[in-house]
Amino acid sequence: MDVNDSQEATVWSTTQRIALVALLAAIFLFHLIMMRESTDWGGDYAQYLNQARNLTRFHDMNDTGYVYNPDAPVIGPRAYPPLFPVFLAPIYAVFGVDYEVLKIAMVALLIVTLTICSGYFAKHLSAWYTLALIALIGFMPVFWEFNHWIISEHLFVVLWMLAMLLYQRDREDTAQPSHSIPRAVLLGLVIYMAIGTRTVGIVLPPALILTELILYRRLTRYMMVSISSAVAFYAIQKVLVPSGGSGYLDQLSQISVHSILYNLYADGGSFTYVWDNGYKEALSKASGILLSLVAIVGCLRANWPKPQFLFIASILYFILIVIWPGAAWARMIWPLYFGFLGWFLYACEKFPRSNKQRTIITSLLLLYTFGCYASFYYFADFSRISGPEDEAAQEMFVQVEQRMGDDPDDVCLFFKPRVLTFYLERKSIGYPIELDNEAALHRTIDDHNVKIAVTQSDDPPELPAMLAAEGFTQVWSNQAFQIWQPASKTAEPNPMP
Template sequence: MPATNSTLKFILYAGIFLLLLFPCFVNLNSSHNWGSDFAQYIHQSKNILLGLSQADTYLYNQEFAVNGPRAYPMGFPLLLAPLYAIFGNHILAFSLFISSCLFAFNLLIFFFFKKRYGVWVALIIALLLAYDPWMISFKQNILSDIPFALFCWLSLLLLSMKRVPCIWATISLAFTILIRSVGVACYGALLLQLLYRYKKQKRLLAAMMIMITVSALLVYSVNNLLFDIPKDGTYWDQLNSKNFPDYIFQNIVYYYEQIKFHWFKGESGVWRAFPNLLRILTLPVILLALALKVKFKKLELSDFFCFSFLPLLIIWPPQQGWRFLIAIAPIIYEYYLLSVIFLLKLLLPRRLQVATSCLLLFAVAVSYGQAFTFHFRGKNIFAIDDTIAGPNSKEAQEVFAYIQKHTKEDATIVFTKPRALSLYTGRKRAMVQNLTDDVAVQEQLFLKHQVCYFLTNPEIVFNQHLQNFLDAKRDDVVLEFQNKSFKFYRYKKDFCNKRTI
């Protein structure tokens, strides 16, 4: 009998492993879109290997701070550096890495919640994450969100385990913050848990403060001593880019809507009713789950992480949709399941609870299926996509080759996606225009930085601001190159003669 139980357990966990692994092999890409955050991360990883400054990537424009900082924290570039050393700027290699991080994240979530709720509830939470059509679509982006979520939950798991040496939790905590600064929410989680269970945990106060201090010193040492992240052009510019009171309420509404509308609305038929019902019940379900946790004294570190994370998200001006909620998505799904389980036990006899649960899971599966059709209609998700409109497209590679051949390395080039331009051409004085149609303001910026070239693509967001300037100054620019997607102009200024081949 023990052998049989062991065999069944092995089969169960092997099946779970394969279920969570499967989504990693779909929607892989060897090309990338124009969201040029990925280019900045890759460029920083390249600079790590070359021993160059982390600021040596592109020309930062403080007036367009939302475009991104001069340099990101070092965590994600450090993760990408070994891949760049082996494969170079190979999007498929990075895509596989992000998929691997997503698999590890889902597996970690399963083991985290298995300890608390058992195999089946933990498996449902993990599968909701693993087969989320939005997540499968999003993982094609070479961004830090998924690795950040992975290290967040690794830190929470290690901090929750009594027999794990503090050094591992400290290192994981530091690396979480190195990937994204909002990882300091883990500090808030630790402190909130200490206050909540002060009588039981006050003896741990000294150890906790040492852990926080050491991890903070590690973060500072890596970002400021080992790699010397530039002190200007930081996230503070983005915080100062909007009036603080104006966007706080907007962000509260925005992220509540993101949670509420993440349940995809079916395109037709009776199954529209299920996601619509979930949307209506979003707030009551979350409040009920919190009330249950408070009543039965089940609040734990993951809950406190959510409480610390959300205020930081709300005060952050840029709105980036569900991607900013990935780290707390498991908690959101946990709250849904807690409330559903409680209501089923409260309202239905035992013989109907299992049947109703199966019906609800089937409804979720149908909703996911409709969302999957919406995200991937007409796309072969098992084929490696090399046709995404972005810097790897044929037209982009043509204009990049022209720029490399016909401009000097110190030439200043304006393009709406300067970080991608810099990575693919080696022109580190690539910069973005201002977000204004005031020709005089734009010209002042361009003269200040001795801009010599302009690259336009009407398919890219914010391009129109640059195009309006060029239309107004048509006598001062000359078209040097164009193809189906791009136009490359030269500014007819005396200082540009020195930067023209």
């Protein structure tokens, strides 16, 4: 698709520009007003914040206390790529562990992404359709749920869409492509930053190569400078932070036909969440599948015969997350929602034969979509999020801290090890993925100096017996958690001063 195929794309009136600013402000306020308190047990945020805290202390970023378990590689890598912790570090330094402030920062990143999206899709959609797209993304319940998570995808999608915008500006108009070396280096820097934020950004260099080969039938200087720059920046990162992003390759052992088919079902089906009404699941899925076909038709039309960089990168991204074990459901396709909805509106704008048909069809589809949003929010849970801030969890943390020995190498076995290391700054390791595997549990305990274990009331009933077989005895419990120690260390701890 030629970037100038929309006659209205490059001309925005003052009214439309003001409408965009007002819409972005409304989206920002909407997410602030609808924000839920506290945080959940997701361990990713804890590891990111742990790495950020280390930066504020001028300590080794990756020395978090999280003990990587080869029998549970999907819990998380040994260390995450460094750029999101770098982003979080000044916020942590000023505000500490303030989840409200951190969530506001995530909403701010969404607004930045939407601003970039408006610039990108304004080349493919008319101004009013671009505004409709920003509204669709900004108020979408999926992103409302995402904004309660302090995770790297927030920053990654900024860089993902920025890379698309820069390439579109420089190269997608094949009649007048830019050959600027500084611009190529800038794109390489953004590509590196995407990889330095999330490892899945590695799809961007091959996507760039494929896009250039298709559009220009050769390896261009612009492409080679961009790729070389990205590699150079990444090499500098590896020198400064050698272990950043390490541990992902261990997950390759979990790949199977079953995992691939499951990811294909889960990731593909997550596109229909745009039309989740929070009430009638059958209606959500049926309409989601039908309207997803509209988006697919728009995608094919928009990218034939000249594919966009966004299209090529999205395909490679989707293939990677389908292959990768554990990469399932809406979070995994987060960066793909922008192009998906953009192509959905592209189909609405380009395929109807007359302005009247276009207006009627688009209005009905937008009304239905926003109706789904309203229904979802009507039935949504706005209560405080249950997680490590709960009283039961805080009681457990106090007991673990009291019962851990003075040896800093003592390890606690916990189902969310990265959360425990963040709250207590003590070493923790996760349970094996196969909880019924006695050999894996024995390796975890014996090889990693486990001196205390924590179970939950809803754990599989065989787990206590397996811990008992390893010489552990229950020494404390509340309504949600139980603490276990080796039989030789079951004395009551001294009370905290």
